[in-house]
Amino acid sequence: MVFVSRSRAKSPWIFQVNAASCNGCLIELLAALSPRYDAERLGCVLVGSPRHADILVAMGPVTSKTLPVLVRAYRQMPEPKVTVALGTCAVSGGVFVGSHVFEGPVGKVLPVDVYIGGCPPKPEAILRGLMKAAEKLEGVRG
Numbered sequence: 546m547v548f549v550s551r552s553r554a555k556s557p558w559i560f561q562v563n564a565a566s567c568n569g570c571l572i573e574l575l576a577a578l579s580p581r582y583d584a585e586r587l588g589c590v591l592v593g594s595p596r597h598a599d600i601l602v603a604m605g606p607v608t609s610k611t612l613p614v615l616v617r618a619y620r621q622m623p624e625p626k627v628t629v630a631l632g633t634c635a636v637s638g639g640v641f642v643g644s645h646v647f648e649g650p651v652g653k654v655l656p657v658d659v660y661i662g663g664c665p666p667k668p669e670a671i672l673r674g675l676m677k678a679a680e681k682l683e684g685v686r687g
């Protein structure tokens with residue numbers, strides 16, 4: 546099991562959920578994965594299904610419409626898994642606090658392991674956060 550945890554930490558697969566972000570955070574995440582910042586050299590790969598992912602990256606404020614999508618994606622991920630809240634909206638709700646559709650920041654609805662602040666966060670900050678998430682993944686027993 547230690548071997549499996551270590552393998553996952555060395556090549557964490559990422560599933561992203563846009564919980565109602567303006568796409569600014571998503572663009573920066575994609576920039577972090579692009580050849581210029583090259584998160585793939587750390588083994589990070591964006592995957593299309595939560596069933597294949599180790600790290601859930603959630604962006605944007607959680608709204609009444611996106612809440613079930615976010616929770617379903619989290620539940621579909623196999624253990625061990627870690628969650629990253631990306632951007633000010635995901636970390637605290639940002640400018641959406643007080644909106645009638647706002648259900649809370651990501652930390653209110655899911656256990657969050659790594660917070661990456663910024664509006665939007667820089668790719669360098671995203672890389673640092675993903676590395677921290679990978680370290681946590683290694684420490685989590687499935």
Ligand code: SF4
Pocket residue numbers: 565566567568569570604605606631632633634635639663664665666
């Ligand atoms: S943190 Fe900023 S860039 Fe990211 S979703 Fe919110 S408003 Fe958009």
